[in-house]
Amino acid sequence: MAETSFGITGKGYVIIASDTTSARSIIKMKTDEDKIKTLSPHLLMSYSGEPGDTVQFAEYVERNIRLYQIRNLYALRPSAAASWIRRALATSLRTRKAYAVNLLVGGYDTASHDPHLYWIDYFGTMTEVPFAAHGYGAYFALSLLDRYHDPEATLEEGLATLKRCINEVAQRLVIDPGKYKVKVVDKDGIREVEV
Template structure:
């Protein structure tokens, strides 16, 4: 029941993801961070098979860092999106990665941007988007309430509306979400929305 969604506002882009690591009917942990800080001004939110998601996002992160190390300049958000799409397309013909990606970034020349990529290497530049079962509800909420040029406060209010809708509508809804934002000051964690704590962090029960 994964859910990753994001949007572009006035001078920023943000990505939101559930934090549940599940397999079949089991929840392994409820604090899995599915949004990678790709570099100083890029975020990569991913959903899909856990192994593919972790392996592919780390591969992209290291190659983006390698490009900057070799050339002395970072990739633009558009260039990073096209590189990622190319790697997905190459893998599709060999051993595909079953991951869906929202790539958000901020560039001095062009400002904030958000790119949508699915596991069959589709690439689109978008203003709002979502993956997973939660997308049925978050996309409808964003269709109704999103407008270009949103402030951070308006965007977070919309994110909270989406989370409430997901939690109330899905039969098995993820309880926790992480919100990350990227703007001229860089990519960073903004907030968590938690309804339960991870089991490992809870004190042991006594008989």
């Protein structure tokens, strides 16, 4: 699968980008798929992997985090949400119905006023990172992110770094993922931006 997703943190924000192509083998099914779930007012999750698993797991996570918010009258902070998601993925790994899903979880902690980005793979491995990528695009983008990422970058500078990654993947990858959906989360909440 030629799925690609990126995550970048900066001064008070997290950018999550994911391609919009839904494909199976050599067949492109859709070109307008939104692979970024809004989990709470300040929390996003990008998912990639097996088509059935991704949608089912993303909806399972979305509804459980929403249920937590309804029961407790406040939303989970990004670190707690990422830990819960990692545990749910790790628990499924030990069953006959394991989810084959790779995730980027990004959020803005309204209590500490810090952005957080978590990289989670289908084995239930999780780590907090300043930038991340999943899919074939990661082979080309991680070196660019390593070179150009600045934790004090403005949103415009972060989007410029993301654009470099998208252009590099389009130029170097045999199958161009096409369009990307880009969402930003900061103190004001979640919004979609154009790149």
